[in-house]
Amino acid sequence: MTTALPSTEVLPAAVKDETTTSYAKRKLSSPWASLAALVIAILWTLPTFGLLVSSFRPERAIKTTGWWTFFSDPQVTLDNYKAVLDSEEGAGLGSFFINSIVISIPSVLIPLTLATIAAYAFAWIKFPGRNLLFLVIFALQIVPLQVTLIPLLTLYVDAGLANTFWTIWLSHSIFGLPLAIYLLHNFMREIPATLLEAARVDGAGHVAIFFRVLLPLLRPALAAFGIFQFLWVWNDLLVALTFAGGGDAVAPITVALANLSGTRGTAWHLLSAGAFVSIIVPVTIFLFLQRYFVRGLLAGSVKG
Amino acid sequence: MLTADTxxxxxxxxxxxxxxxAAVVGIILFIATLFxxxxxxxxxxYIYLAPTLIMLAVGLVYPGVRTIYQSFFNAxxxxFIGLGNYETIFTDNEQLTVLRNTVIWVVLTPFVATAIGMLYAILVDKTKFESLAKAxxxxxxxxxxxxxxxxxxxxxxxxxxxxxxxxxGLLNQVVVWLGGTPQQWLLTDWLNTFLLIVVLIWIQAGFAMxxxxxxxxxIPEDIIEAARLDGVGPWGMFRFVTLPAIRPAVVVVLTTIAIGTLKVFDIVRTMTGGQFNTSVIANEFYSQSFRSDNQGLGxxxxxxxxxxxIPIVVYNIRQLKRSEAL
Structure with a gap:
């Protein structure tokens, strides 16, 4: 069941046997191939590494010498992180970090729950208009967010919700729904109907069937979409700028960082530390939940 | 009490x-049992679908239609100005730069990111450090x-x-080490757009890979083995075995990255703010709508x-259908 997501066939499988290892040895023997791989790996790592090193260097050192001098003249400090988190005299990123958390959790839970219920209806209940409605929701995946922002903002202002968390929660939930329904529906269709029939014969209703039969099987799909949606919301700038750009009280860390980069583009001691404060959450998820993370990202790559 | 102040x-x-x-969901599930x-x-x-359909109708369908309607109106x-805004996009000098940049982004990013991702995937495939290298x-x-x-x-x-x-900056330092003069990279027209594209390629190559x-x-092992027994070299292996076998995946990757590239906004806004002739459609949309207060053009x-x-998505779906039919 763990491979029922449409995109999971593309997950790396650890297949190893005699022929592949001998093939690998032959390929490794080409020094040019190894060199090319090494060059790409370095190019992809060095920019992040440079900023990470800088975030621990004293402000003066960052501004006058390149980060590579760190290795001949190592000076380590946590002052940049203190300065960027502190709201008294620094950039006050701490409270924006909290905002990001407050924004992200409901923005994952709401679409995940609603999409599960909707996908259940599409997958297991027969009703008139089912195919047409599903096709419409599938098609809505391709609508670019930009098309919806201004009228949606007007609706929020009219409803008196402007510059509250509600606007961001609702928006991310709405934008996440089509993809979530599509993915979960595909996943649910893979579950053998006999399992549900058996439960129904035992007299279980929809809710009981869902919690007892489907939920345990759905866990990988829910995890994949949940992680994808969390990263999407956490890393989002456009939705946050549109609906919370005016008020610091509800803006997430990406907005604060983008503003900091706009107003103090050369304050590298703040920018470097700030960038890593914002990166730490998604990277931690990446390191610990790599399997679901990859699956979620691949499944949701067309969104937005 | 519950305010966003603290x-x-x-x-x-x-x-x-x-x-x-949770209470709303509970009520929905309960009502559904009453029938x-x-x-x-x-x-x-219908009850299960109600909240979703209402949210999509109000939050996606209505705003989408409303925006299309609004695009025929003035700032x-x-x-009502008919196709005036569209005329501006295709005739105004600034807007033409935006279109030019968007074309450069959409043509370059998918192909370069996919090529690098493919090359890297082949190079590290079945090596000792594969999972670390890919991470x-x-x-x-x-x-x-x-x-x-x-x-x-x-x-x-x-x-x-x-x-x-x-x-x-590492780039300028490398230039200095090579004996050159440091440049204000992001202020140099044309070059700056390419340097911004590098950032998206850097992000998307991992997806492609x-x-x-x-x-x-x-790819079935016996095909590779058969080709090798026939004496096919590394390049022939790529050209006649690997590439045809992964063609559907390549199409999906190219189109997916192309769609993402069309909507690129964060990079341009954060790095140049769209100044120095680096703006793209998605960034220009934001600037016109929120900064210049030109709702119609936005x-x-x-x-x-x-x-x-739309055409990219249609092409993608067609290719998927074709590969499924095989």
């Missing part, structure tokens, strides 16, 4: 919102576009070219984005 208040607000949502008889299933389905949104290139996918923009702005950082001033690596691993740019996405 951190505790915010978290309280969040918990209250989640509880409220009995022949049509019960039908009602259950203030009070006078390094995939990691930028986890970083926000804003974070990536800051990382690369630092690479491009410029300090005045004076005797006692050292460069702090992961998908293509899986496709490469799915709406037209959003609609143009939508129109440009």
């Amino acid at each position: 951190n505790a208040g915010k978290i309280g607000l969040m918990i209250a919102a989640i509880l409220l949502f 009995r008889g022949r049509l019960a299933d039908r009602f259950t389905a 203030a949104g009070d006078a 390094l290139v995939f990691l930028p996918m986890a970083i926000s576009f804003v974070g990536a923009s800051i990382i690369w702005s630092f690479v491009y950082a410029y300090r005045p070219d004076q005797a006692n001033v050292k460069q702090i 992961t998908v293509l690596s899986a496709a490469i691993k799915a 709406a037209a740019l959003a609609v143009l984005l939508f129109i440009l996405v």
Whole structure:
């Protein structure tokens, strides 16, 4: 069941046997191939590494010498992180970090729950208009967010919700729904109907069937979409700028960082530390939940 | 009490919102159980779908239609000007630069990112360090576009070219080491757009690599073995075995990255703000709508984005259908 997501066939499988290892040895023997791989790996790592090193260097050192001098003249400090988190005299990123958390959790839970219920209806209940409605929701995946922002903002202002968390929660939930329904529906269709029939014969209703039969099987799909949606919301700038750009009280860390980069583009001691404060959450998820993370990202790559 | 003024208040607000949502869901599930008889299933389905359909109708369909309507109106949104905004996009000099940049982005990013991702996937395939090597290139996918923009702005950082001033940006330092003069990279027209594209390639190559690596691993071992016994070299293996086998995956990767590239906004806004002739459609949409208060032009740019996405998606679906039919 763990491979029922449409995109999971593309997950790396650890297949190893005699022929592949001998093939690998032959390929490794080409020094040019190894060199090319090494060059790409370095190019992809060095920019992040440079900023990470800088975030621990004293402000003066960052501004006058390149980060590579760190290795001949190592000076380590946590002052940049203190300065960027502190709201008294620094950039006050701490409270924006909290905002990001407050924004992200409901923005994952709401679409995940609603999409599960909707996908259940599409997958297991027969009703008139089912195919047409599903096709419409599938098609809505391709609508670019930009098309919806201004009228949606007007609706929020009219409803008196402007510059509250509600606007961001609702928006991310709405934008996440089509993809979530599509993915979960595909996943649910893979579950053998006999399992549900058996439960129904035992007299279980929809809710009981869902919690007892489907939920345990759905866990990988829910995890994949949940992680994808969390990263999407956490890393989002456009939705946050549109609906919370005016008020610091509800803006997430990406907005604060983008503003900091706009107003103090050369304050590298703040920018470097700030960038890593914002990166730490998604990277931690990446390191610990790599399997679901990859699956979620691949499944949701067309969104937005 | 529950206001967004303090951190505790915010978290309280969040918990209250989640509880409220849970109550709504509970009520929906309960109402659905009230129906009995022949049509019960039908009602259950509609009740289950109700919140989703309402949200999509109000939050996606209505705003989309409204924006299309708005794109035929002037800056203030009070006078109908027909296709005037679209005319502006295709005739105004500034807007033509935006279109030019968008074309460069959409042509370059998918192909370069896919080529690098494919090359890397083939190079590290079945080597000892494969998972570590792949993680390094995939990691930028986890970083926000804003974070990536800051990382690369630092690479491009410029300090005045004076005797006692050292460069702090890696790119300029490399130029100095090679005996050149440091440049203000992001201010140089044309070149700056390419340097911004590098950031998106850096992010998307990991995506390409992961998908293509899986496709490469799915090629049946006996085909590779047979080709090798026939004496096919590495290049022939790629050209006649690997590439045809992973073609569907390549198409998906190219189109997916192309769609993402069309909507690129965060990178341009964070790194140059669209100045120095670097703006693209998605960034121009934001500037026109929120900065220049030109609602009509902003709406037209959003609609143009939508129109440009459609053929790519259609092509993608067609290719998927074709590969499924095989």
